[in-house]
Amino acid sequence: MELLIFGHAGQAVLFFPPRVGRFYDYENWGTVYALSDRINAGEIQLFCVDSIDEETFYNNWAEPQGRMERHLQYERYILQEVLPFIKTKNDSIEIEAAGCSMGAYHAANIALRSPQLFNKIVCMSGRYDLTQPVTHFKDLLDGYRSEIVYLNMPRQYMTNLEDEELLAEIRKIKIVLVIGQTDPFFDDNYAFSETLGWKGMQHEFHIWGGYAHSARSWNRMVHLYL
Structure with missing residues (x-):
């Protein structure tokens, strides 16, 4: 597995790529350049990791159970x-998790499952229940359901989470959700934001005009929210 590091100091940001993305996408799209002033000033340090989405949720030839097992291997790697x-490489006590599109799912899921390791989540244009079909975006597990699936769908497990110790840890995290008003996943984000509110999570929910599900929009978002 490969990754790229940008910066020398500051808040450590674990940066997940978009759907079936690569560790170099944010550099190629100008996202890193959009943050260059903060990176050069030592305010943030980006750790851009690779994805294996084509081996997990977007692996159409594998059985859903196998997709989930491979996803859990990826989580252990992280x-x-x-x-x-x-x-x-970084003296930060805690780490920020961030991502765009599918990367937003990965950032939210890993931080909410291991909240003691993170102090902030920034999720742009994300999808937080991969089992719910939306327009031409299908259920990524083809109807398969299990405890492992449930425990990896943030909208599902956060709705029913009652463990007060775990909730207290999650409430320490600054959570930022960003979505375009006409993004197909807007309703998913709205419902996720409502769930966080019901659970006492102080979070920001930013709605952008239009679709805003593109590198051009993400390059503006990171400068505002990371």
Whole structure:
């Protein structure tokens, strides 16, 4: 697995790429350049990781159970290899998780499942229940349901989460959701924001005009919210 680091100090940002994206996408799209003033000033340090979405949720030839098992392997890679590596490069006590599109799902899911490791989540143009079909975006698990699926769909498990110790840890995290008003996932974001509110999560929910699901919009969003 490959990753790219931008910056020398500041808030460590674990940056997940968009759907089936690569670790170099944010550099190629100008997203890193959009943050260059803050990076050069030592305010933030980006750790742009790779994805294996084509082996997990977008792997149409694999059985859904296998897709989930591969996803959990990816989560272990992030928690057991990437986060310790970040600690060797950055003195931040806590880490910010961020991402666009499918990367927003990964950022939200990993931070909400391991909240003691993160202090902020920034999710742009995300989808937080991959089992719910939306327009031409299908159920990514083809109707398959299990406890593992449930425990990896933020909208589902946050709705029913009653563990007060875990909720208290999550309430310490600054959560930022950003979505375009005509984005197909707007309703998903709205429902997720409502769920966070019901659970006492102080969070920001920013609605942008139009679709806003593109590199051009994300390059503006990161400068405002990361």
